[in-house]
Amino acid sequence: MLKVLLVDDEPYVLEGLKVMLDWEAHGFRICGEASNGEDALEIVRVCNPDLIITDISMPRIDGLELIRLSTQKLKSTAKFVILSGYDDFSYAKRAMLYNASNYLLKPLDDVELDSVVTKLAEQIRQERKKTENINKQLSFIANQSIMRLINGDNKPSLIGRVGMLLNIAEDEELRCILFEIDSAESWAHGEEKIGLNMNRIQAGKVIEDALGPAFQLHIFEDGKGRIGIIASEKMPFFNSLEELAQGLLIQLNQICGDVVYASISDSEKGLSLISKAYRQALFAIGFKFYSPDKSFIKYENVKGLNINFEMCTEDYNTLLELIRSNRADEIEPVVGRLFENFSQNLSAPQIIIAYLMSFQMELVKVIMEINGDLQEFLTLALEFQKTAEHMNMPELRGEFLKQCLSAASHINGFKQGNPQYIVSEVKNYIKQNYCNDIKLKEVARHFYMNPVYLGQLFKKFSGMQFNDYLNTIRIEEAKKLLQRTDMKVSEISSAVGYNDPKYFLSKFKAITNLPPSAFKTGKTT
Template identity: 35%
Template sequence: MFNVLLVDDEPWVLEGLRTMIAWEKHGFRVCGEASSGRDALRMVQDYRPELVVTDIRMPMLNGLEFMEQSNRMLEKPPKFVVLSGYDDFEYARTAMRQRAAGYLLKPVDEEEMDALLAILSRKIKGEAAAEDRYARRQQLAINHMINRLLHGEYREDLMAQACRLLNIQGRERICCLLIESAFGFDEMLRVVKGLCTKGEGVCFQDGSGRNGILLIGTDNRPMDGHPEEPVQGIYRRITELTGSPATVCVSQQSEGIRSFREAYVQAAEISQIKQAQGKSGLFFYCGNVFADKRRQLQSDRFKPLLDKVRSQSPEEISANVKEIFSCFAADALDIENIKAQVADLELSLCRSVQEMRGQPDACLENFSEGYGSLGEIHDFSRLQTYVEGMCLQAAGVLRELERQNEGNTIFHVIQYVDREYRNKLQLQDLAKQFHLNSTYLGQLFKKNTGKPFNEYINDKRIEEAKRLLKRSSMKIAEVAVQVGFPNTDYFIAKFKLKTGTLPSVFQKEAGSSAGKEGEEPSC
């Protein structure tokens, strides 16, 4: 659907445009309404509509001025349809100079607007298809060029061509990310476009089909030689959208186009290790990771702490944080290495909050207000306070979310299962539908029903099967299908396990019992 913004200072005109025009027929939907040119200018930047229908005569900023400023400010301005109560050629001519796609007189004729929308819809679709084809050709060229650089081709003409293609000078700071996730390449393109300014994030696929991102010119708050943002934003967004673990491996920052290969090798080195270990998360390159086995042991120290946060044990959290930092001090570990691990812990806590239908961004904001930013910390004592405070706050948030979810969500889950048990139900699907972690939902379900999820459903199905066997002459296979069992043999096995008898014997005994109840007493 294409977005359309309606602009007019007369409310009755806006209402008429919204309700009388068949927008959806031509693939449009009204995304907003503005009663002045100034409001419209703000909304056109926020909503980025493909079409704007605007009046000319409005206070403060008229329609033509609004169009002129939009065309000047936006990289891709919308198409404009101009409305006017004045049959004035000068207005029409000025409007057309501002790239108006149509000019209609008030009151708007529905048939005339309908015909114009049909034309504009085809035109917008055609332009979008052309832009998509151009973007794909451009991406293929970029991908081919990057892979040549990654293979060590550094001829001067090739590097000059790469600079033109990537729109860089060639001396910018470079950082490489390699990503293992359920994410497709097109989805990654959209994430990078949303999080990085134009030209800062360049997506590519290496020879093995692995997705990668080159961050070019990023120098915001270096952490252990890495750009803290937008790396964490990219990682957080990928895990949010896929709802599954991802492995993002990040090289150190280096300088110049000749460092592409070096950055890629660093990220690939970490990716190889994490893949062999079967680990997911956000990982930063810190020297020779093959030789640095001790760092691997140190990173594992936060795992028990994460478990204690999830189990909401404040006393154990504080004790564990003290123990962890005592070990770090004994190892004389560099503070920047620890901060990289703390950043990973922070993201894991955010995932836990999100899995319980919380708001991780709000949680991080509240925490930052009390303890500041991780990038601003440069001593062990303050970092220990930061970690302890973050974990205690996260435990409190999780405890409150558990209370809210337990009182509200599980009631609706059980109601849904009671209503839909005849259909195919999976715990993972229910967890996704009700925005809960599947393991947590299974525990919550058993706590509230006294039975594991699968046992509860099978019991419901068997009770319904008993009712059908008593009151109908349905065949055993028909009953199995009717109550939701995948096949007859599985139904028979579960029925016997629950009742101690076969469905056929139960049906026969139920029929005999019903017959005896209906017999006349003998004389």
């Protein structure tokens, strides 16, 4: 759809222009109306109309000056139709000098206006088609040249070529804007990948429309699916680039389903610094994970920060225990503190996701121990891994919390009246407390059960007596200490819960058929 701007200081003329023609039938939509040249000039700057119908005699800025400023200052390629109440050849002559397409006298004749608009609409389409064909070839050349430049090729000949194609002087001020639709292309397959590519095509069209024909070559793709703009001070909107980018971000998120991020570099001076500006924008967009509302990220706000790629060492046993015991009111604060630590450390998304996936596998182990619905949790874990890559921090926190609460609810539901779950919990209790002097009575008291009944349940569902299982766990831990440390046997005995070293030795031999010294020296055969 082509855009037309109507300009006249007489309200009834403006109203007449709106209804005199069926603009949509001619392929136009009215992008603005103005009663003076100043307002009209602002609309030209923002909307970049294809056709401007303007009165010649207006206060402050008249129609001829509007044409001059639009074409020379704003680089508008619009067609102009001049309206005048005076049959004055000098006006017509001056209008034609400014490349006005037509000069119509008031009162307007609707047939004549219809004929002029029909002719101009066809002319605009033909010129646009021709320009698009030329621009496709130039865009390819420009994109390849920009790609080489941002990848570090600073040959003077290449810099000169980019400057010529983009009409940027060597000492001109410039900035780089990047738009990213999601973060990785590798996740997309089949219909998803087609949808992602369609989003990029649509996004590119929106950006082209916003910049206008004069600046199409300033748009590039960086080879990683990101769309960039090399903005220079010749652009009429250079001083309001951030507002332009934020407006585009809103449009692109509406088109692409709210998965677009944007960043902008600092201002640099000189064509040779295009690569630097690009790297700044690229660095800034790397912080999209911490952006709460997929907002516009400025390099100046993040240039002193660094993403942390060290492995997370947060202990998740507390959270696992809360999930096991279904203490839902305590789960959310613990998850909150976990993610606060991630944010404070600026942990890399990959590191956070790896940590959360490790936790998911621990949850799967818990479900396996109680013979719960393992398939359901494996499916949830895999789905979480797939979607987590495309979430920002608040979204990831919300999804992870939901998974934890769901697991707690599932385990609690299974726990009710399920003796096998109780045995699983007793085993877990033993693994956590084997180094203490624990006995069946104390464990039964911890689980509010009769010790005789708990002993029977444990034997039935584990195949071992309580004390036999406790000794097995202790000896397994002792073997690890023997092989990995220089501790004395008496020290290891105490460390795994035996007060009497002789008793420890007897149990060790009974379970392993070997003395501790065999493991200490590595002679286990």
